Amino acid sequence: MTTSLRRTPLARLLTISLCIGAIGIAGCNKTDSTPSAPAPAPAPPAAAAPAPAPAAPAPAAYTPPSAEQLYQLVAPIALYPDKLVAQVLAGATYPDQITAAHGWLAQNASLKGGPLADAANQQPWDPSVKSLTAFRPVLDQMAGNIAWTEALGQAYYNDPADVMNAIQVMRQRASAAGRLKNNDKLRVASAATPRNYAPAPDVQPVYAGPAVVEPPPQFITIEPAQPDVVYVPSYDPQRIYGEPVPVYPGYAYTPPVEVAPGYSRGQMAAAGAFTFGLGVVVGAALERHDWGWRSWDVNWGAPRYRDRDRAVPPAYARPAVVYNNSTYISRSTTVVNNVRNVYNNNAPRGLPPGAPPPNFAAAPGLPPPQNAQFAQQQQQQQQQREQQARQQQAFMRQQQEQQQAAQQAQQLQARQRQQEQQERHARLQQHPQQDPLQRQQAQQAQQQAQQQAQRQARQQARQQERLAQQQARAASQAQQQQAMQERQQQRQSAQQEQSRRQQMQQQQAQQQARVLQQQQAQQQQMQRQQAQQQARQQQHQEQLQRQQQEAQAARQQQQRQQAIQQQQQQQQQRQQQQAQQQAQQAQQIRQQQQQAQQHAAAAAAAAAHRRPPGRPGEPPKDQP
Structure with a gap:
């Protein structure tokens, strides 16, 4: 009976020490393990199963602009x-x-x-x-x-x-x-x-x-x-x-x-x-x-x-x-x-994740465009961000596993201490008449177990402290790496900005050259239009002058025709006057002749009345 009582605390103490040591060793090994293959912790299988492959955080849904x-x-x-x-x-x-x-x-x-x-x-x-x-x-x-x-x-x-x-x-x-x-x-x-x-x-x-x-x-x-x-x-x-x-x-x-x-x-x-x-x-x-x-x-x-x-x-x-x-x-x-x-x-889908963007060809014999370097830099930045996300996820998983291991160890110790107390209480109730030597041995074993538990607790605290230091160093290294990546990204952004500015300057210079060419072409076009307009105006003026000259010649011709017509009218009037004068003169002559004939006839008649009749066949004689 004494042997069983003596061996039971020692065996239980040895079991507790081995469990705590295994947990501490497992936690130390996980600190140096790779994120892709973490060591399984003593937890339910669903919680301890590692992810098949590290993945970047899921992107947020599209939010439209206002x-x-x-x-x-x-x-x-x-x-x-x-x-x-x-x-x-x-x-x-x-x-x-x-x-x-x-x-x-x-x-x-x-x-x-x-x-x-x-x-x-x-x-x-x-x-x-x-x-x-x-x-x-x-x-x-x-x-x-x-x-x-x-x-x-x-x-x-x-x-x-x-x-x-x-x-x-x-x-x-x-x-x-x-x-x-x-x-x-x-x-x-x-x-x-x-x-x-x-x-x-x-x-x-x-x-x-x-x-x-x-x-x-x-x-x-x-x-x-x-x-x-x-x-x-x-x-x-x-x-x-x-x-x-x-x-x-x-x-x-x-x-x-x-x-x-x-x-x-x-x-x-x-x-x-x-x-x-x-x-x-x-x-x-x-x-x-x-x-x-x-x-x-x-x-x-x-x-x-x-x-x-x-x-x-x-x-x-x-x-x-x-x-x-x-x-x-x-x-x-x-x-x-x-x-x-x-x-x-029905064309093939887009490029797979992580594939480099297409490098679009330029004209034959010409250097590739600058956007290839820009795309490569963007790809490197994306890979760095993905690697950083994987490291952060691995670090978070490691912290969670360590916390779970520490909690499990504490729970195991608490259960073991509670079980020991229950066993001691049961033994005391079963053997109230134990001799002082056995009680002393039990007390010594209990003290040794408590000392061993304290040593293990101190050891676990030191291990946790070392683990915290390792985590702090890892966090510091991650921060330093992140700072280096940020500085590298800043340098790359500065280079990209400088390249973009140079490209913008080249584009502005090309645009200014095109603007100058367009201005020159516009000026030449305006000059041609002005020359054409001047030629049209000159042609119009010449046409007006010809029309004026033709109109003036027509007026002169009309005036000449009018003068000729006036001359003809005057000549006709003169001819009519001459004809009238001639007719008047002929009429006057006829009248004079008639008057002369009348006078002659009258004179002959008068003479015939004054002379004597002549002999037959003898002409009459004129009167003196």
């Missing part, structure tokens, strides 16, 4: 023709390709019309980016405001309905202010569903929350006045809509090069009026490719479906960009909200 932010975002392009709006919205989902296409156009500035379209068709770009190469001012605007372009593309990609409703709201404002109306370059009308439009059955999921911008009661369409010539309107987005609209943060408006005759740029901007550049011919040169001007359109939806959060409208009633009579679906991996991969027209 209505005012959407108005600011779409203000620079809301008054473009519908087909151009479709190309801009689709191209904005590929900001990296916009930058690449802008640099490629600068390197191939001599390409025009059909050769430009053929060369763009060889590039690995989205059809929307290829079609935008025909509209260099628009591409300049998008590349020069790349942050705005990316924000526009992200908004359209995730929430096309609110973006396109915001465009209609801005058109309604411009129309109410009297700025949007028919002219010789644009035609404004009521919207209708495009002909032969068939919504795509595999559209990507989009924002389905409450409507940010309700559709207006009537939609407005804008089309070129000439079917084969497109004039891109240029306007100040802050003034064109009547009430001033705040400029989207970071957006830089470039005033137009060409203005209306008789007005300065300042006058046109202050008046909030349209200006137009040279027309872009969109005939056979672009239509020989399937991404030409007529391949694009816009479906503005149906005004009656106003409460999108109450009832989902049918596919044909949802606003969408239309490409080749079907819903356009972007395959961009740049503006996606990191929730899904999408595909377009």
Whole structure:
């Protein structure tokens, strides 16, 4: 009996020591273990099962901008023709390709019309980016405001309905202010569903929350006045809509090069009026490719479906960009909200997670664009962030496992102490008549067990202290690594900012050169127009002089004819007078002859009365 009582506390004490030591050793081993294969802790299997692979934190759901932010975002392009709006919205989902296409156009500035379209068709770009190469001012605007372009593309990609409703709201404002109306370059009308439009059955999921911008009661369409010539309107987005609209943060408006005759740029901007550049011919040169001007359109939806959060409208009633009579679906991996991969027209899905972004080719023999380095830096930053997230998750798991182990050890010790007390109490009740020696031995064993427990508690405290120090060192190292990563990111951001500034300076220099070229071309055109106008004025003056000379000659001829007629009339009058005089003279002569005959007859008669009758056959004799 004495032996069993003596061995029982010692065995129990040895068991407790071994358990605590195993727990401490397991905790120490977990400090140096890799995150991918942690050692299992003495806990339920469901809680101790390690994750199959470390994963980054789940991305947050898409949060759409406010209505005012959407108005600011779409203000620079809301008054473009519908087909151009479709190309801009689709191209904005590929900001990296916009930058690449802008640099490629600068390197191939001599390409025009059909050769430009053929060369763009060889590039690995989205059809929307290829079609935008025909509209260099628009591409300049998008590349020069790349942050705005990316924000526009992200908004359209995730929430096309609110973006396109915001465009209609801005058109309604411009129309109410009297700025949007028919002219010789644009035609404004009521919207209708495009002909032969068939919504795509595999559209990507989009924002389905409450409507940010309700559709207006009537939609407005804008089309070129000439079917084969497109004039891109240029306007100040802050003034064109009547009430001033705040400029989207970071957006830089470039005033137009060409203005209306008789007005300065300042006058046109202050008046909030349209200006137009040279027309872009969109005939056979672009239509020989399937991404030409007529391949694009816009479906503005149906005004009656106003409460999108109450009832989902049918596919044909949802606003969408239309490409080749079907819903356009972007395959961009740049503006996606990191929730899904999408595909377009049964094409392969986007790049897998962690894959480098595509490096878009430039013209043959030319250096690659700068956006490849920028994309590589972004990829490195993303990998660093993922690695840091994995390290933090592993550190948190390690802390949780250590805390669980410590709690389990404490619970085990408490249960063992409680069990020992219960056993001692039971023994005391069973053997109240124990001799003093046995009680003394039991007390000594109990004291030894308590001392051993205290030593183990101190050892465990030291182990926990070392563990806390290791955790502190690990946290300090993680902070230092995070600080180094932040400094590296800052350096990379500074390099990117410097590269972006250099690129912006190059773009500004190129734009200034183009502006100068356009100004020179405009001046030459104005000079030609002035020369043509002067030639027309001179020709008109010469024609007036000839007409005046002819009129004067006609008047002189008429005067001569009138003089001749007067002379003829005078001659006729003289002839008539002479004839009258001759007739009068002849009449006078006849009268005189008659009078003479009468006098002669009278004299003969008188003589016949005075002489005597003569002899027969003898003539009468005249009286003396």
